Amino acid sequence: MSKIRIGIAGYGNLGRGVELAIAQNADMELAGVFTRRDPSTVKTATNAKVYSMDDAVSMTDDIDVMIICGGSATDLPKQTPELAKNFNVIDSFDTHARIPEHFTNVDKAAKESGHLAFISLGWDPGLFSLNRLYAESILPNGKTYTFWGKGVSQGHSDAIRRVEGVKRGIQYTVPIESAMEAVRSGSQPELTTRQKHLRECWVVPEEGADLAKIEESIKTMKNYFDEYDTTVNFISEEEFDAVHNKMPHGGFVMRSGMTGDGEKTHQMIEYSLKLESNPEFTASVLICYARALARLKSEGATGCKTAFDIAPAYLSPLSGEELRSKML
Amino acid sequence: MSKIRIGIAGYGNLGRGVELAIAQNADMELAGVFTRRDPSTVKTATNAKVYSMDDAVSMTDDIDVMIICGGSATDLPKQTPELAKNFNVIDSFDTHARIPEHFTNVDKAAKESGHLAFISLGWDPGLFSLNRLYAESILPNGKTYTFWGKGVSQGHSDAIRRVEGVKRGIQYTVPIESAMEAVRSGSQPELTTRQKHLRECWVVPEEGADLAKIEESIKTMKNYFDEYDTTVNFISEEEFDAVHNKMPHGGFVMRSGMTGDGEKTHQMIEYSLKLESNPEFTASVLICYARALARLKSEGATGCKTAFDIAPAYLSPLSGEELRSKML
Numbered sequence: 140m141s142k143i144r145i146g147i148a149g150y151g152n153l154g155r156g157v158e159l160a161i162a163q164n165a166d167m168e169l170a171g172v173f174t175r176r177d178p179s180t181v182k183t184a185t186n187a188k189v190y191s192m193d194d195a196v197s198m199t200d201d202i203d204v205m206i207i208c209g210g211s212a213t214d215l216p217k218q219t220p221e222l223a224k225n226f227n228v229i230d231s232f233d234t235h236a237r238i239p240e241h242f243t244n245v246d247k248a249a250k251e252s253g254h255l256a257f258i259s260l261g262w263d264p265g266l267f268s269l270n271r272l273y274a275e276s277i278l279p280n281g282k283t284y285t286f287w288g289k290g291v292s293q294g295h296s297d298a299i300r301r302v303e304g305v306k307r308g309i310q311y312t313v314p315i316e317s318a319m320e321a322v323r324s325g326s327q328p329e330l331t332t333r334q335k336h337l338r339e340c341w342v343v344p345e346e347g348a349d350l351a352k353i354e355e356s357i358k359t360m361k362n363y364f365d366e367y368d369t370t371v372n373f374i375s376e377e378e379f380d381a382v383h384n385k386m387p388h389g390g391f392v393m394r395s396g397m398t399g400d401g402e403k404t405h406q407m408i409e410y411s412l413k414l415e416s417n418p419e420f421t422a423s424v425l426i427c428y429a430r431a432l433a434r435l436k437s438e439g440a441t442g443c444k445t446a447f448d449i450a451p452a453y454l455s456p457l458s459g460e461e462l463r464s465k466m467l
Numbered sequence: 468m469s470k471i472r473i474g475i476a477g478y479g480n481l482g483r484g485v486e487l488a489i490a491q492n493a494d495m496e497l498a499g500v501f502t503r504r505d506p507s508t509v510k511t512a513t514n515a516k517v518y519s520m521d522d523a524v525s526m527t528d529d530i531d532v533m534i535i536c537g538g539s540a541t542d543l544p545k546q547t548p549e550l551a552k553n554f555n556v557i558d559s560f561d562t563h564a565r566i567p568e569h570f571t572n573v574d575k576a577a578k579e580s581g582h583l584a585f586i587s588l589g590w591d592p593g594l595f596s597l598n599r600l601y602a603e604s605i606l607p608n609g610k611t612y613t614f615w616g617k618g619v620s621q622g623h624s625d626a627i628r629r630v631e632g633v634k635r636g637i638q639y640t641v642p643i644e645s646a647m648e649a650v651r652s653g654s655q656p657e658l659t660t661r662q663k664h665l666r667e668c669w670v671v672p673e674e675g676a677d678l679a680k681i682e683e684s685i686k687t688m689k690n691y692f693d694e695y696d697t698t699v700n701f702i703s704e705e706e707f708d709a710v711h712n713k714m715p716h717g718g719f720v721m722r723s724g725m726t727g728d729g730e731k732t733h734q735m736i737e738y739s740l741k742l743e744s745n746p747e748f749t750a751s752v753l754i755c756y757a758r759a760l761a762r763l764k765s766e767g768a769t770g771c772k773t774a775f776d777i778a779p780a781y782l783s784p785l786s787g788e789e790l791r792s793k794m795l
Contacts, residue, residue: 159727163607184728239792259795266601268795269779270738273594275794276755276782277748279491323741389735398747399487400512405743406751407717410598413651413735419726420605420734427604447780447790451597454604462775464567466603467587467596 143433144170145426146202148192148222150181152386153231154208156422158184164426166456170202199225203436204429206230216241220248223256223443227436229425231261238264246443255436256443260428261421262412263287263390269446270392270410278396278406282327286314286335290388290417298363299340302356304348307376309383313337314391322393325405338369341383343376388417427454471761472498473754474530476520476550478509480714481559482536484750486512492754494784498530527553531764532757534558544569548576551584551771555764557753559589566592574771583764584771588756589749590740591615591718597774598720598738606724606734610655614642614663618716618745626691627668630684632676635704637711641665642719650721653733666697669711671704716745755782 145161147154150172161167162185171188174181178189190198195205205226209215215232222228223245232241238259249256259265263285271283292312299308318335321328340357344350354371358364374382389412398404414420428446431453435444452462473489475482478500489495490513499516502509506517518526523533533554537543543560550556551573560569566587577584587593591613599611620640627636646663649656668685672678682699686692702710717740726732742748756774759781763772783790 156727163726163730235795238795239788242791264795266605266736269601271794272779272783272790273597276758276779276784277594277751279784396751398491398751399484399744402491404747406748407741408594409737409739409741411737413737415734416727416732419732423605423724423726423734430604445791445795447787447795448778450776450778451600451604452775455600456604456607459775460567462600463570463773466599467563467566467592467773467775 142166142168143429144168144201144203145429146170146195146198146205146226147172147187147208148195148205148218149208149214150174150176150183150189151208152418153422153425154206155184156416156419157206157208157425158187159419160422160426163423164430164456166430167426171198173205195222196225202226204229204432206425206429216244219256219258220244223248223254224252225254227255227432229257229260229428229432231265231421231425232259233261233264235264242443242445250442253441255432255440257428257432257445257449258443259445261424262414265421265424265446266412267390267392267410270408271394272447274392274394274396274408274410278394278398278408280398280402281394281396281406284319284322284330284335284393284395285390286319286393287390288312288314288336288388290390290414291386295338295340295363298360299342299357302353302360304345304350304353305342306345307343307379309341309379311339311341313339319391319393322395323407323409325395325407327395332366333368336367338364338367340369340371341379342371342373343379344373385415386417387415388420389413430454430456470494470496471757472496472529472531473757474498474523474526474533474554475500475515475536476523476533476546477536477542478502478511478517479536480746481750481753482534483512484744484747485534485536485753486515487747488750488754491751492758492784494758495754499526501533523550524553530554532557532760534753534757544572547584547586548572551576551582552580553582555583555760557585557588557756557760559593559749559753560587561589561592563592570771570773578770581769583760583768585756585760585773585777586771587773589752590742593749593752593774594740595718595720595738598736599722600775602720602722602724602736602738606722606726606736608726608730609722609724609734612647612650612658612663612721612723613718614647614721615718616640616642616664616716618718618742619714623666623668623691626688627670627685630681630688632673632678632681633670634673635671635707637669637707639667639669641667647719647721650723651735651737653723653735655723660694661696664695666692666695668697668699669707670699670701671707672701713743714745715743716748717741758782758784 295310394408623638722736
């Protein structure tokens with residue numbers, strides 16, 4: 140059987156993760172990396188061939204699935220519908236509030252051109268969404284909780300770095316253990332934003348900077364930190380580089396539900412991820428959905444789909460018989 | 468929209484759980500309970516109408532989905548293919564080694580009669596299987612661990628009760644915390660049967676029974692206890708009735724995998740259930756798959772399917788638009 144030929148559109152941490160994940164899947168191969176930068180300036184992890192994004196359209200016959208690794212703020216809303224005109228595409232669009240609009244745009248482009256598109260894959264949206272859906276369908280009388288972390292939030296880290304006097308900065312979102320324990324107890328607590336997560340900041344200050352002022356500026360920053368208990372820690376650049384050079388993340392989806400006579404029986408479903416590398420894990424999710432896409436496309440599917448629409452068996456390299464005998 | 472009409476074939480703890488779960492789902496209604504006993508002797512939780520199993524075949528037009536609540540050892544291998552001749556059916560067949568054979572038999576009966584059948588639903592097989600499949604597809608380089616408990620094993624409880632001198636008995640399977648911690652650490656340990664689970668027994672002895680002999684008989688029982696560390700606790704009948712009158716269960720599916728350059732990045736996926744009632748939870752799973760069955764059937768599907776073959780969106784009462792805006 141011929142391999143699934145993957146294109147990577149955009150080469151940052153996620154694109155690099157996809158490149159490395161392809162090597163873990165014997166039924167896939169990398170057809171090329173596409174960049175808006177000068178291709179000669181992009182050095183890939185496996186010496187993959189790098190092309191200009193403008194040349195992609197001339198390679199439609201060489202690529203079964205294009206995985207779009209741009210950002211959700213400005214890249215994906217344009218790139219995914221645009222690339223869906225010429226390719227089957229997958230993205231990790233994660234601006235939850237704008238998913239319906241993104242779905243409509245991508246669905247239209249993909250249907251008109253006869254392509255298949257999967258959007259909003261990764262772990263949230265993605266695996267966490269799947270777990271919310273399964274758990275809420277099984278336990279209709281209950282309450283769902285999502286906790287994130289411990290992990291690096293890029294948005295909050297960027298916000299710290301914009302504060303005057305900050306040379307380097309990183310922010311970890313930390314789920315509050317006592318809140319998770321309250322959920323596990325079955326009490327179905329109402330939790331405020333402050334009760335669910337802490338924000339932990341590590342900052343390398345510029346020489347001579349006013350540390351108290353930096354701390355105050357961070358802790359009171361609207362939308363980012365003011366609704367949370369926030370800690371600000373000042374460290375040296377050496378320590379920063381040694382300790383805070385990774386992109387860990389993770390989180391928890393919990394469903395606390397009641398069943399039975401008088402709905403008095405407590406049932407608890409919990410799903411969690413503990414990831415040493417957020418982009419590498421997200422890439423691994425995208426790659427196994429590329430397998431599902433290739434199969435669904437060969438069955439004639441077109442338009443836009445999400446994780447909700449894809450039967451689990453499509454993700455695995457194993458056959459139906461193998462899955463039933465080994466994994467069921 | 469008309470409601471999905473559910474039949475319950477077999478009325479034990481699971482059948483009762485299905486009856487109660489129907490009441491939690493506004494799009495379903497109970498069409499009838501079917502029993503091999505004298506219907507007049509069966510008292511249901513919600514005063515549902517009870518029929519003889521022999522009368523089921525005359526009610527094919529009144530039932531959209533028949534949920535078969537028999538045992539896996541002898542009931543389901545016969546009942547599911549037999550009922551699939553006249554109904555769309557769902558079962559919770561859980562003898563893992565015999566699933567392929569059961570699938571073949573049910574698939575044949577369902578295809579010949581134009582019905583749709585879902586088998587081996589519940590939490591293991593079922594939700595745990597789904598989690599093994601998703602996790603192994605995402606992290607191909609890794610190791611999967613399944614732990615069960617803390618919970619009541621019917622098979623082991625039955626085995627205790629067959630020991631001479633035992634009046635009442637119950638057995639809890641207990642996952643060993645240190646083994647789970649070793650898995651979470653990313654060390655991918657090789658764990659023996661003894662290292663993964665303890666077996667905890669609670670026994671009410673007959674008057675004058677030889678306690679030392681009971682304990683020895685249990686601990687050395689082949690296939691059931693000899694490969695485990697087992698504790699045997701003797702208690703009064705009053706304590707037994709007060710404390711050990713429930714059917715809790717649960718467990719953990721863990722996937723420890725490596726990604727990235729040189730596969731050095733550890734990624735951990737964990738799914739767990741903590742159930743106060745095993746049969747009520749299993750029933751809740753069956754009922755939401757009844758919704759999926761009714762929808763897939765209306766699209767023309769026939770034959771046998773498992774949880775692997777069913778796209779998650781089919782389980783939810785929400786529309787695709789609602790799911791994307793609320794849950795993705």
